[in-house]
Amino acid sequence: MYRDPVSSFLPQPSHPAAIRPLRVGMIGIGTVGAGTFRVLARNQDLIAARAGRGIEVTVVAARNLARAQGIVGEGVALTADPMQVATDPDVDVVVEVAGGTGPARDWVLAAIAHGKHVVTANKALLAVHGPEIFAAASAHGVAVMYEGAVAVSIPIVKALREGLTANRIEWVAGIVNGTTNFILSKMRDEGLDFGDALAQAQALGYAEADPAFDIEGVDAAHKTALLAANAFGMPVRFADAQVEGITALQRLDVACAEQLGFRVKLLGVARRREEGVELRVQPALVPATHLLAQVNGSMNGIMVKADAAGVTMYYGAGAGSEQTASAVIADLVDVARLDGTHAGQRVPHTGFHAHAVRELPVLPRAAVRSAHYLRVPVQATTDIAAVAELLAAQRLPVRQLVLANGPAEAAPQVLVITESALQSAVDLALHALQTSPVVAGPVIALRVETLDD
């Protein structure tokens, strides 16, 4: 008998245990929730063929019930009370896509306490409460999945904790915020002002409810902390991350970086050093020829350096409704396959079993080492010699020192690329520059990331 490729993989009636659909309770039906509902409905046969059973949304909690009704149609129960979804005895898995760290924590912990698996795209929640939530889930033998929380469409959590499981990971670095990458690309390519570019990102649904999380680097730090936990087997340590966004970034520095052969990107970096782990988000100069420099618009790109695999790179949409839904549903399919498995044999929450998770020290800012870009406004072009002398006196090794090709009416600018140096040494040199009589304004310093070691 001929069977089409999809239905031939669907569970057969002789296997009743496999046939009961996975019952999903959804908390929140905004951009991500609506996308998840839409993709689940559109691809239901394909998804069931992969999951081995159907996946059905049975109840949704929403703030605006009339709007939610318009999205889910008939046959799905609606409630204004998320706790009702979290504790519903007829729900197998709770999808939390409402966001936030307050009530969302309570809903997720309640769902776990009621023996439900949880799928969430809420990076803030896991960055802040991850250790507590993962411990509760382990104690109750349920899974918490969060592929949609990090670089949405890119299966980077799966890559780190499964695909690269053989490797000692040296670093993970990337562009993990779609909104800021969109803004930086618009500023550079179209000369848009920061505010106009942000408004476009918000209109396209890329930005967080509070866009300060995007532009101040907090959202990228949430994701980088989750990446570090999966890469190094450490707890999620968002509170220790160094976080700097793009609000203070000047268009002049984007142009000067171009002159030197670099692009400015908001990078999340988690790097293992002998003394501890660097965990930081900053606007940084990346060589214009580097693969990460080609990641534009709302796209994300992540590189991982691993001892056996070498450098691998992951690229895809970093924000968006169905783009995030893709990851949420991938987690649901994994949950659908968990029935009958022993909790101890499942993929651990951050890829390392709880007893093997180690507290690694997160390095303070002063102990982080990297090359730097400095922009030094000076009184006259001849002051370039004084800047070179001052940096030599401070023993800050310099790789490149040139004058900016800036507009004639602006003050001359000396541009410097240093060799790799401790932040504490760079700070001392900055202080010396700032107090020098040849310096005509604030000195700007940005990290340079070549990601070649």
Ligand code: HSE
């Ligand atoms: N606001 C986030 C971003 C959404 O722009 O990357 C996806 O996490």
